[in-house]
Amino acid sequence: MITESQAKAYKLSKDFNLWEFIRSEKAHEMGIMDKQLDIPAKYILNLQRLCINVLQPLRDHMKTPIHVNSGYRCLELNSGIKGSPTSEHMIGRAGDIVTTDNQKAWEFLKKLNFRQLIKYGDIRFIHVSYHQFGNYKQVKSFK
DSSP states (O other), rough: OOOHHHHOOOBBBSOOOHHHHHHHHHHHHOOOOHHOOOOOOHHHHHHHHHHHIHHHHHHHHSSOOOEEOOOOOOOHHHHTTOOTOOOOOGTTEEEEOOHHHHHHHHHHHHSSSSSSEETTTTTTTTEOOOOSOOOOOEEEEEE
């Protein structure tokens, strides 16, 4: 199990740390932050790939911080928020993000290599996933 301070110090890429992907108010409310902090090393590696190949290039392009609303979710957290039972968040391959200009971020992300890119409504946030194999660039939009 990793501690909060270790997660904050653990760099996934130049501008992203592990804490951004495992912190969760909902997990805290549910009393399961210990499960969030017990993230397997292979899922941390998946988060690192997501950051290096997708989120860091976006950050460099936007030149502004990227806020991660939801990154890794332990099984209990995913169930608690009624997430998909096959959510890539549970294996560290997805992030829901917000930027200072989500439309600009959306257009840039479509040019990158990704597995899934989803925008919600008027782009309140963007879901992006990455897999080292099988990035089929699926793009979806939900109202």
